[in-house]
Amino acid sequence: MNAPLVNRNGCIVGVDVGGTFTDLFFYDEPAKQFRTAKVPSNRGDEAVGFLEGLKVFGAIADLSSVVHGTTVGTNALLERKGARAGLITTRGFRDVLEMRRRDRRHTWGLWGDFVPVIDRDLRLEVDERTLADGTIRQALDVDQVREAARSLAAAGCESLAIVFVNAYANPANELAALEAASSVWPNAHIACSSQILPEIREFERTSTTALNAYLQPVVGSYLGKLDDALASEGFGGRFHIVQSNGGVMSTLTARRLPVRTALSGPAAGVIAAAAIAEAAGFPDVITGDLGGTSFDVSLVVGGRTALAAQTTIDFGLVIRTPMIEITTIGAGGGSIAHVDAGGLLQVGPESAGSRPGPVCYGQGNTRPTLTDANVVLGRINAARPIGGKLARLDVEAARRAIATHVAGPLGLDVMVAAEAIVRIANAKMAGAIRLVSIERGHDPGKFAAVPFGGGGALHAGALIHEVGLKAALVPRYPGVTSALGCVIADIRHDQVQTVNLALEGLDAAALDRRMVAEARQARAVVEEAGLAVERIDLVFELDMHYLGQTHTVPVPLPLSVAGDSTGVSETVIRSAFEQAYRTSFSRLLEGVPARIVNLRTAAIGRRPHFDLSALAPGADASLETARRGTRPVWFAGGWHETTVYARLDLPVGARLEGPAILEQPDATTVVDPGLVARIDALGNVIVERGQ
Numbered sequence: 001m002n003a004p005l006v007n008r009n010g011c012i013v014g015v016d017v018g019g020t021f022t023d024l025f026f027y028d029e030p031a032k033q034f035r036t037a038k039v040p041s042n043r044g045d046e047a048v049g050f051l052e053g054l055k056v057f058g059a060i061a062d063l064s065s066v067v068h069g070t071t072v073g074t075n076a077l078l079e080r081k082g083a084r085a086g087l088i089t090t091r092g093f094r095d096v097l098e099m100r101r102r103d104r105r106h107t108w109g110l111w112g113d114f115v116p117v118i119d120r121d122l123r124l125e126v127d128e129r130t131l132a133d134g135t136i137r138q139a140l141d142v143d144q145v146r147e148a149a150r151s152l153a154a155a156g157c158e159s160l161a162i163v164f165v166n167a168y169a170n171p172a173n174e175l176a177a178l179e180a181a182s183s184v185w186p187n188a189h190i191a192c193s194s195q196i197l198p199e200i201r202e203f204e205r206t207s208t209t210a211l212n213a214y215l216q217p218v219v220g221s222y223l224g225k226l227d228d229a230l231a232s233e234g235f236g237g238r239f240h241i242v243q244s245n246g247g248v249m250s251t252l253t254a255r256r257l258p259v260r261t262a263l264s265g266p267a268a269g270v271i272a273a274a275a276i277a278e279a280a281g282f283p284d285v286i287t288g289d290l291g292g293t294s295f296d297v298s299l300v301v302g303g304r305t306a307l308a309a310q311t312t313i314d315f316g317l318v319i320r321t322p323m324i325e326i327t328t329i330g331a332g333g334g335s336i337a338h339v340d341a342g343g344l345l346q347v348g349p350e351s352a353g354s355r356p357g358p359v360c361y362g363q364g365n366t367r368p369t370l371t372d373a374n375v376v377l378g379r380i381n382a383a384r385p386i387g388g389k390l391a392r393l394d395v396e397a398a399r400r401a402i403a404t405h406v407a408g409p410l411g412l413d414v415m416v417a418a419e420a421i422v423r424i425a426n427a428k429m430a431g432a433i434r435l436v437s438i439e440r441g442h443d444p445g446k447f448a449a450v451p452f453g454g455g456g457a458l459h460a461g462a463l464i465h466e467v468g469l470k471a472a473l474v475p476r477y478p479g480v481t482s483a484l485g486c487v488i489a490d491i492r493h494d495q496v497q498t499v500n501l502a503l504e505g506l507d508a509a510a511l512d513r514r515m516v517a518e519a520r521q522a523r524a525v526v527e528e529a530g531l532a533v534e535r536i537d538l539v540f541e542l543d544m545h546y547l548g549q550t551h552t553v554p555v556p557l558p559l560s561v562a563g564d565s566t567g568v569s570e571t572v573i574r575s576a577f578e579q580a581y582r583t584s585f586s587r588l589l590e591g592v593p594a595r596i597v598n599l600r601t602a603a604i605g606r607r608p609h610f611d612l613s614a615l616a617p618g619a620d621a622s623l624e625t626a627r628r629g630t631r632p633v634w635f636a637g638g639w640h641e642t643t644v645y646a647r648l649d650l651p652v653g654a655r656l657e658g659p660a661i662l663e664q665p666d667a668t669t670v671v672d673p674g675l676v677a678r679i680d681a682l683g684n685v686i687v688e689r690g691q
Contacts, residue, residue, distance in 0.1 A: 014486025061234030086152030159189035247492020272485030461672030479666025491605035
């Protein structure tokens, strides 16, 4: 519903800045009204598109809250454009960051390269030693720390990470180093590992802290620029950032822990897609966000997103903090199609992005993209481009680019070549879906796809055929689904602490006190965020294993804080551990003692329920009103006269036989021949095989 809005009190805007477009979802909570917008992103200065998008809805000063899903941190990591950072560590441990886990970029070979985000000459050592039980064998020499910090600052470092061995067991030396370094460091970009990740395992702790330092000036500068720009427009509301775990945090927390924004934008999309699918009666789905640069895939089982305790953003760049499990491949609408040295057609990973964009945009690019192929095939209406920036798309320019760079080298007809580009992209997307489903023991035939982003709905039917999915659910506004996710995401704060306790003979009272303290600390962070919540849920989880094992299993505990206690006991933990272990490995190791390695605590501020029925078609929607005539569209080697509909005018219960094209301002949905689409009660398009 894009009607004009009058009452702006309680208005919240979700903003998702992608590589090609900035998507916005405006929601007036009291009036239950919404609007959407999609504007071009400004790569290199994303704040420009951010502000231009907000102004679409009127005066920024009238907004109550802005929630932002950002890819600034992700891009900085993938493109290696973070800050020049320094590291101070325990003598003898400067190379932990480079040695990693002795993994290799190429499994079957001894070649490959890895360049740490902090160069070796910027990783300095000092004398100190803390043992694994927390005993301080050698106290810190603070003068060494000050000298090291001065040297790193003189070398041009913009941020500083302090990582001491076994600091998770006793942070005293690290905190002393932090105080000493802060006295000479020129800015606030300084942190120690016991504040970022007080968890066992030196490489993961070092990597996460180093990457936090690498991102802090970049993300901090970006958020500072947005804060200043919003303030200059008179904005006095709350500004929040989506985390990689699908929750929301304050900008203050985001500046301190920018590593938690590494998958911010994609995470918001998964949250919205999961909520939409569950409301539509599809608890088991595979989400697919197809934007201008990438295709992001995630698995949702029983309505719950999959959280991973650790993620590898790129080879050697390991972040250990809770993140939604998202698999990303370079296959977006702007992905460039080319013939490689071996004569094979490839699509991506290089992308034309928003500037210059696909050839059909007429902004200087001459190499064909996936979008160009869809335009040539007639699947995208050249006279109705999404985003509102262009009056029309240049179909002939797209044809010439495909003829020059693909059809000619391969000896193909232009239409055959365009279809080949789409088929290659579909195969890559299908591979990503198989990776998160079949390779994790799930039958994709029991799952529905939820394609979204600017281009996801174009490929909904192809993914059903390629992977064998039971259906595809296209959200009401697929092009701005991630922005919607920003609006409906809960506030969340995760903490971890290594406790290293034997289960047998557990001092449950001591563990209970620690759990209560962790819960209070996590709850305080959520309360400081300042967004209205209906309640705050506390979630406890243990990392456990049998004695002698290296890896752990996550063990959710059915506990919360009541008064000053969680009610934890050895019996409760043992039962939860055995259930989790049996689920993972189908058997228990009888007679082997178990250990508790880490305590994980999450505080989740539940936002007021977003009523998705607000997105449903109005009573005046009808099939006759929605029909826009026909046009020829290329499918399976030939032209098919295809009915075109205005997607947002389709009524609930409408049933459409493929081939059909459903157009709307933020996306286009393609219903392939042999498939059937129906409109459910929430306005979603359900695409299934014909009977």
